[in-house]
Amino acid sequence: MASKPVLYKRVLLKLSGEALMGGVDYGIDPKMLKRVAQEVAEVVDMGVQVSLVIGGGNIFRGAGLAQSGMDRVTGDHMGMLATLMNSLAMQDALEKLGKETRVMSALRINRVCEEYIQRRAVHHLEKSRVVIFAAGTGNPFFTTDTAGCLRAVEMNADIIMKATKVDGVYDSDPVSNPDAKRFETLSFDEVLEKNLMVMDATAIVLCRDNKLPLRIFNLNDTGALPNAMRNPSIGTTVVMGEGK
Numbered sequence: 001m002a003s004k005p006v007l008y009k010r011v012l013l014k015l016s017g018e019a020l021m022g023g024v025d026y027g028i029d030p031k032m033l034k035r036v037a038q039e040v041a042e043v044v045d046m047g048v049q050v051s052l053v054i055g056g057g058n059i060f061r062g063a064g065l066a067q068s069g070m071d072r073v074t075g076d077h078m079g080m081l082a083t084l085m086n087s088l089a090m091q092d093a094l095e096k097l098g099k100e101t102r103v104m105s106a107l108r109i110n111r112v113c114e115e116y117i118q119r120r121a122v123h124h125l126e127k128s129r130v131v132i133f134a135a136g137t138g139n140p141f142f143t144t145d146t147a148g149c150l151r152a153v154e155m156n157a158d159i160i161m162k163a164t165k166v167d168g169v170y171d172s173d174p175v176s177n178p179d180a181k182r183f184e185t186l187s188f189d190e191v192l193e194k195n196l197m198v199m200d201a202t203a204i205v206l207c208r209d210n211k212l213p214l215r216i217f218n219l220n221d222t223g224a225l226p227n228a229m230r231n232p233s234i235g236t237t238v239v240m241g242e243g244k
Contacts, residue, residue, distance in 0.1 A: 004230040008158040010049040010125060011229075013040065014148035015163050017058035017086055019219050027058055028089055036219070037093035040130060042226040044099055049125040051155055052132045053148035054090060056082025062140075076140035080107055083144060087134035088112065094130055101130040106138030106147070118154050125155065145199040149206040149214075160212060161228065162199065163219035168236035169196055186238045188214075198238065207238070214238040 015036070022029025043050055059082035062075030087103045094101045102124050103113035114120070116133065124131045136147040145162075152160040166174060167182065169191075174180040188208035191198050198204065198216060207214050217224050217235030228234040 006046050006048060006229050007232060008048055008229060010051075010155060010157045011043070012051045012053065012148060012152035012155060012157045012160045013163065013225070014145065014160055015052060015054045015219070016144075017055040017082065019058075019163055020054070020086060020089070021058045028086065033089055033093050035222070036225075037090060037097055037099075039223065039225040040094060041097045041099050043229055044128065044130060046226065046229055048229055049128065050130050051121070051125060051151065051157070052087075052090065052130070053136075053144055053151055054083055054086040054132065054134075055144040056080070056084075056086060058082075059085060073140040076136075077107075080135040080138070083136060084109065084112070084134040087132040090132055099130050100128070101132065103132045103134055106133070106135040109135075121151075122155060131155075143200050143203065145203040146206065149199070149203045149212065153206065153210045153212055157212065160207065160214050161225065162214060162216045163225070164216055165218065165220060166216075167218040167221060167224075167234075169198055169216055169238075183236045184233070186236060187241055188238055191238055204238075208240070211240055 020028045020032055022032030040050055056079045060078050062079035066072040066075045084105055091101045091103050104116040104121055105113050106116050108115050121131050133151045136142055136144050137150060148160055169183050169186060170180040172180045188204055191204055192201060215235050215237045217228055224234060
């Protein structure tokens with residue numbers, strides 16, 4: 001029986017830093033890092049061009065310390081460096097699987113990785129290299145969700161895949177409400193109007209204004225990422241127009 005066709009040519013995967021914690025309380029769980037890398041490698045083997053943006057919350061949260069009195073700009077720059085640490089770890093895991101990978105940073109740090117240049121990043125993707133975008137947008141006050149949407153737009157990605165701990169977007173908390181309803185699709189305007197907290201508002205508006213679909217899925221479901229490349233029913237898709 002022939003497998004279903006791949007839905008996308010180029011995707012951006014947005015991971016939170018916490019997603020890499022797995023079973024540990026801080027930092028990176030090597031087992032989780034390896035599993036995510038294996039799923040990314042499987043997607044690459046399907047012929048899909050893959051880029052990633054990884055948060056840094058497993059190591060450092062600039063906004064959190066800013067609330068405790070640290071200068072917000074300083075805190076955000078420290079958070080950007082945490083994303084770079086996660087990106088280098090993911091690069092190592094992917095290269096151990098034989099996948100050529102490039103880390104490109106919005107902050108200039110040439111001894112460690114490449115500087116982000118849009119045309120060069122597209123060239124890497126066209127060469128079937130995995131590209132990991134580090135250091136957010138390079139500016140304070142912008143989340144890595146916004147950075148992920150920005151890079152996806154710049155890469156002309158077909159979709160941005162947002163990895164979470166639940167299998168989509170619900171009308172209420174599925175943990176506390178067993179009758180919570182999962183949305184198959186939503187519009188960007190519905191996400192904003194209902195304040196569904198899929199991503200911050202800046203990221204959602206950026207996707208909406210550039211007609212970039214967004215898909216939310218559960219990273220903890222083994223195989224969900226490669227399966228989502230062929231199965232449109234996995235997770236919740238946010239698109240232009242009316243959802244359901």
